[in-house]
Amino acid sequence: AQKITQTQPGMFVQEKEAVTLDCTYDTSDPSYGLFWYKQPSSGEMIFLIYQGSYDQQNATEGRYSLNFQKARKSANLVISASQLGDSAMYFCATRTGANSKLTFGKGITLSVRP
Amino acid sequence: GAGVSQSPSNKVTEKGKDVELRCDPISGHTALYWYRQSLGQGLEFLIYFQGNSAPDKSGLPSDRFSAERTGGSVSTLTIQRTQQEDSAVYLCASTAQTGFGSKEAFFGQGTRLTVV
Numbered sequence: 001a002q003k004i005t006q007t008q009p010g011m012f013v014q015e016k017e018a019v020t021l022d023c024t025y026d027t028s029d030p031s032y033g034l035f036w037y038k039q040p041s042s043g044e045m046i047f048l049i050y051q052g053s054y055d056q057q058n059a060t061e062g063r064y065s066l067n068f069q070k071a072r073k074s075a076n077l078v079i080s081a082s083q084l085g086d087s088a089m090y091f092c093a094t095r096t097g098a099n100s101k102l103t104f105g106k107g108i109t110l111s112v113r114p
Numbered sequence: 115g116a117g118v119s120q121s122p123s124n125k126v127t128e129k130g131k132d133v134e135l136r137c138d139p140i141s142g143h144t145a146l147y148w149y150r151q152s153l154g155q156g157l158e159f160l161i162y163f164q165g166n167s168a169p170d171k172s173g174l175p176s177d178r179f180s181a182e183r184t185g186g187s188v189s190t191l192t193i194q195r196t197q198q199e200d201s202a203v204y205l206c207a208s209t210a211q212t213g214f215g216s217k218e219a220f221f222g223q224g225t226r227l228t229v230v
Contacts, residue, residue, distance in 0.1 A: 035218055035219075043203065043223070043224060044221065044223060045205065045207070045221035047218040047219070047220070050218060091156065091157065101147065101159060101162040101170055102147060102159075102162075102207070102209075102219050103159065104149075104156055104157040104159070105156065106155070106156035107155075107156045107157075
């Protein structure tokens, strides 16, 4: 079974600074994918970034990067140069194999201060 | 359609009534998920459909909940004899499963269910 852990309480960051959101996972399958989603107050779920378990390099998408430490089973999201619009809830998720469900963590609330 | 469509967007129902929530996934997407999200909480997995395989119903909280997916496309989540604790946003997502599951899931806007 897959398990995602996001234990940070509400996070605060100053505008233009970088912030790291933690995510650890537990799976026995050697093949898996890791996803991060953003959910602003409007409620929509926005896909941010993907990391495959066999990817040699950390994924990056614009201001988002993933600090993937496979041996530690962690996939932390780094947001550089925070913007006010980054204030939202952030969810880490995983899926193993080609035909298994997408499992989400409980999420982390990020607030960006001006 | 261009995205995942859910209807209705809002539903208020009386305790004890049955409700049906509809999800129209992105055309061609073989996998479809239902999640439930209570206010300020995470996403609770309910059910997962993948192609012609038997659905993964392991997240359904009780036998009052059921879901079907007709013709591999539209899905309906049915809640019978609704209770106040069923009040939540019900999210549907679909994904194109092409080989190893590297494809992100696309979410609908959700149905906000309020049981009074």
